Amino acid sequence: MSGRSHQEGLNDLTLLGNQKAQYVFDYAPEVLEAVDNLHANRDYFVKFNCPEFTSLCPLTHQPDFATIYISYVPDKKLVESKSLKLYLFSFRNHGDFHEDCVNIIMNDLIKRIEPRYMEVWGKFTPRGGISIDPWCNYGIPGTKYEEMANFRLMNHDLYPEKIDNR
Template identity: 55%
Template sequence: MTDIHKDLKQLGTATPLPASPDDAVLERVANPQAGTPYCVRFTAPEFTSLCPMTGQPDFAHLVIDYVPGQWLVESKSLKLYLGAFRNHGAFHEDCTVSIGRRLVELLAPEWLRIGGYWYPRGGIPIDVFYQTGPAPQTVWVPDQGVPTYRGRG
């Protein structure tokens, strides 16, 4: 491990899935390219949570884009954090916005957006979008590439 990895507790060790998002530990590492504007994308096409009313599973395709400042999110900790929603009851809007806000709090990025593309429940898909402001003009930020839900049409 290099110096930027010395404070990580989860990477390289067997780490159980946290019982809840509140119990999850998100970790960060220093950005070795700080001062260079670029975009980082994480895609979680099999995100799951529970409906807080029925306990039934909800499924989403999440796309997280951010322009880092001094910090990068450590990807294993992000995977464990997202997995912690598996047994967590919350509405689509709450899950999506909470993830975005927690990452902003941890990383203080130059910019962040998250798209939560939720699969239909009760016949209606719900897509939820959160971002911290306008996308930076100096960074290429590609379209998230997730089409609007069209069913079998």
């Protein structure tokens, strides 16, 4: 960690504890905030389960609903959860295909927190009798995290889930 104290790092946050935080109704990656990882000396997973994600179909403009799972091994930064909530909410009026949404989310988080490893999985509710569950991942190139990403990609769906009518 830099010469800054943990408390000084928290002082940079604008959304956590702010009762007047505004929900943004248009795609807004700039709302993502980060805090220092106080345990950067070890690998560990952080997982977010976001069961109320909505976006719009880019063609019909009808709403799409999903649970978004975000798992990552942090490096120096952690994503602040309230900013993540507001960021995900910003997709509410955003039109993109399911596959695009999960890749955009992953790309924005990689840009903001530079994790060692990350995966994003969208479990969308069925539309027209078909559900789409895109999954993407990333590991820092040239490291064991890239190897981990390749392994997890190759073994991602070996044990498919039991679908229980979402």
